[in-house]
Amino acid sequence: MQNSAIWLVIVLAFVAANLPFVSNRFFLVMPLKKTPKSIWLRLLELLILFFVVGFIGMALEARIGQNYPQHWEFYAVSVSMFLVLAFPGYVLRYMVKRHPAPNRT
Numbered sequence: 001m002q003n004s005a006i007w008l009v010i011v012l013a014f015v016a017a018n019l020p021f022v023s024n025r026f027f028l029v030m031p032l033k034k035t036p037k038s039i040w041l042r043l044l045e046l047l048i049l050f051f052v053v054g055f056i057g058m059a060l061e062a063r064i065g066q067n068y069p070q071h072w073e074f075y076a077v078s079v080s081m082f083l084v085l086a087f088p089g090y091v092l093r094y095m096v097k098r099h100p101a102p103n104r105t
Contacts, residue, residue, distance in 0.1 A: 005060045013053045014085045020045040021089030042093075050082050 020042040025031050027045060061067050 016049040017086035018089030021093040
């Protein structure tokens, strides 16, 4: 149970970290009038998803046993890891050059 809960949180963190870069909708639900979505809105969404994944991780830890008290070092590493997990989505959104489709007439 403990091993599967750890992998669940890691996979969930990877998916959640890349969600802001997948779509121009806010949380994949609310369409925005201004497109494309700004980087600041994506970072806000990333921060909110970080806390959601953190709460899910804490709930799983409480279900397995007792929550272990964490200090600032744990949260600094967690934010860093979440940003590293978000790197593939960032690269696909901002660094991969999109070529226009060829004009076939």
